[in-house]
Amino acid sequence: MSEYDQVMKLALERGFYFPSCEIYSDALAGFWDYGPLGQRMKNKFIDLWRRELIRRDGMWEIDGSQVMSKKVFIASGHLGNFTDPIIKCTKCNSTFRADRYVSEKLGEYIPERASNDEIDAVIRKNSLTCPKCDGDFGRTTRFNMMFKVEVGPSADEAYLRPETCQTIFVDFSRIFKVMRGKLPIGIAQIGKSFRNEIAPRQSLLRLREFYQAEIEIFCNPDKLDEVPMYDEVKSTKLNIHEDVSSHEITAQEALGKGLLPNQLIAYYLALLSQFYSKTGIDMKRTRFRKLSETEKAFYATVAFDFEVETSLGWLELVACNYRSDYDLSGHMATSKENLEVVDPSTQAKVLPHVFELSMGIDRSLYAILEHSYYEDYKHDDRIVLRLKPYLAPITVGVLPLMNKDGIGIKGREVYAAIRKDFDVYSDESGSIGRRYRRLEEIGVPFAITIDKTTMVDETVTIRNRDTMEQERIKISEIKNVLEKAINPYE
Numbered sequence: 361m362s363e364y365d366q367v368m369k370l371a372l373e374r375g376f377y378f379p380s381c382e383i384y385s386d387a388l389a390g391f392w393d394y395g396p397l398g399q400r401m402k403n404k405f406i407d408l409w410r411r412e413l414i415r416r417d418g419m420w421e422i423d424g425s426q427v428m429s430k431k432v433f434i435a436s437g438h439l440g441n442f443t444d445p446i447i448k449c450t451k452c453n454s455t456f457r458a459d460r461y462v463s464e465k466l467g468e469y470i471p472e473r474a475s476n477d478e479i480d481a482v483i484r485k486n487s488l489t490c491p492k493c494d495g496d497f498g499r500t501t502r503f504n505m506m507f508k509v510e511v512g513p514s515a516d517e518a519y520l521r522p523e524t525c526q527t528i529f530v531d532f533s534r535i536f537k538v539m540r541g542k543l544p545i546g547i548a549q550i551g552k553s554f555r556n557e558i559a560p561r562q563s564l565l566r567l568r569e570f571y572q573a574e575i576e577i578f579c580n581p582d583k584l585d586e587v588p589m590y591d592e593v594k595s596t597k598l599n600i601h602e603d604v605s606s607h608e609i610t611a612q613e614a615l616g617k618g619l620l621p622n623q624l625i626a627y628y629l630a631l632l633s634q635f636y637s638k639t640g641i642d643m644k645r646t647r648f649r650k651l652s653e654t655e656k657a658f659y660a661t662v663a664f665d666f667e668v669e670t671s672l673g674w675l676e677l678v679a680c681n682y683r684s685d686y687d688l689s690g691h692m693a694t695s696k697e698n699l700e701v702v703d704p705s706t707q708a709k710v711l712p713h714v715f716e717l718s719m720g721i722d723r724s725l726y727a728i729l730e731h732s733y734y735e736d737y738k739h740d741d742r743i744v745l746r747l748k749p750y751l752a753p754i755t756v757g758v759l760p761l762m763n764k765d766g767i768g769i770k771g772r773e774v775y776a777a778i779r780k781d782f783d784v785y786s787d788e789s790g791s792i793g794r795r796y797r798r799l800e801e802i803g804v805p806f807a808i809t810i811d812k813t814t815m816v817d818e819t820v821t822i823r824n825r826d827t828m829e830q831e832r833i834k835i836s837e838i839k840n841v842l843e844k845a846i847n848p849y850e
Contacts, residue, residue, distance in 0.1 A: 433506065522554060548574060647667050660682060743797075753803065767812065
């Protein structure tokens with residue numbers, strides 16, 4: 361069983377995530393629900409994101425509408441450019457995403473932005489046919505991935521947002537004014553985006569409805585090498601991958617060698633790397649891959665993908681795009697509103713440029729689960745989810761050794777004393793070994809056992825998930841021990 365299959369089995373059996381509407385045979389693909397454990401883990405991941413990126417740099421966070429006017433996407437270019445190439449079988453009418461089907465069939469990469477004619481030429485040259493019926497394909501066409509909606513009794517045309525950033529761009533002028541902005545400034549948003557994927561697959565990795573954590577850095581294009589806190593991160597190690605070569609190098613060295621174009625990009629890639637180093641992902645299996653001209657999004661002038669290696673190959677977690685003034689100039693032209701702002705340092709008007717960190721939350725959570733999954737063959741083949749304590753959906757399990765002699769009651773007292781401060785699970789059934797295994801499998805970092813000694817001296821044993829070592833501590837010390845353990849800076 362592959363690591364992906366193992367993680368999927370765990371996710372389904374323990375309630376991390378599962379297909380939406382799964383009790384119906386005609387449930388739509390590409391929609392997944394988070395269960396109790398997955399929801400807690402997602403919330404803690406977002407808390408870490410806020411602590412490490414948003415509050416650190418004094419960014420502003422907003423929460424915008426998911427349904428937006430058609431004009432927004434005319435200005436952004438999504439109505440004209442947000443398309444995927446598709447091919448349809450002339451015999452059975454099956455539809456496939458052209459670039460992916462051809463790439464998988466031939467084992468060579470076909471750029472997403474390859475033209476329809478280029479894809480048709482490859483199909484003809486290699487005599488590719490429908491995998492379902494061996495029929496011939498028609499010509500490649502384009503499919504716009506946005507979900508169209510009708511608003512009100514007059515059925516006004518609108519769309520579900522395909523990315524969370526457009527809210528930030530259309531709100532920028534007001535936010536900058538009311539918050540007394542000063543460039544550079546980051547505006548962030550967490551929320552759902554919607555893309556009508558042709559062939560959603562692999563659970564959280566390709567969804568039609570998904571979570572993004574988006575940061576848009578608005579900056580003066582003449583001051584990209586004047587970043588106030590750059591010196592704090594310039595020694596951060598980055599793995600930068602370009603073409604076929606990789607460079608494990610500090611942000612400062614990458615800047616000096618021309619691998620990164622300016623301080624602003626170097627600074628935020630370093631911050632992103634520092635953030636993911638705290639998630640439990642193996643940073644030796646990550647890279648910032650510079651995208652070629654044929655791979656970049658239509659709005660990007662410089663683009664890096666932060667990728668992580670998984671059992672399914674390299675997986676993009678964050679799109680890091682220098683969008684220049686593409687978005688603000690587009691919205692300014694379409695809305696006829698002046699979106700220029702005054703840079704207080706120069707008192708000159710400027711139309712800000714934007715650097716973006718667009719993070720896929722669902723994919724990030726999957727990568728964390730896979731990198732944390734461990735089979736311990738030395739100890740009864742136990743399955744351990746080695747989640748960071750501050751990301752674990754449950755912090756501690758409370759396990760009375762037995763229910764008689766007041767031990768069960770004491771266990772419930774300990775549970776009640778800490779349940780408002782931590783995510784706690786109480787388990788009173790089964791052998792203590794079996795209960796440990798149940799907790800380890802879902803990533804619970806600590807287990808507290810109440811036994812006969814507890815009834816004598818008010819102490820308990822606290823057991824570490826990874827080392828299986830146990831320590832005797834006083835009940836009055838539990839809160840301090842757990843608070844220290846879940847601090848990401850310890």
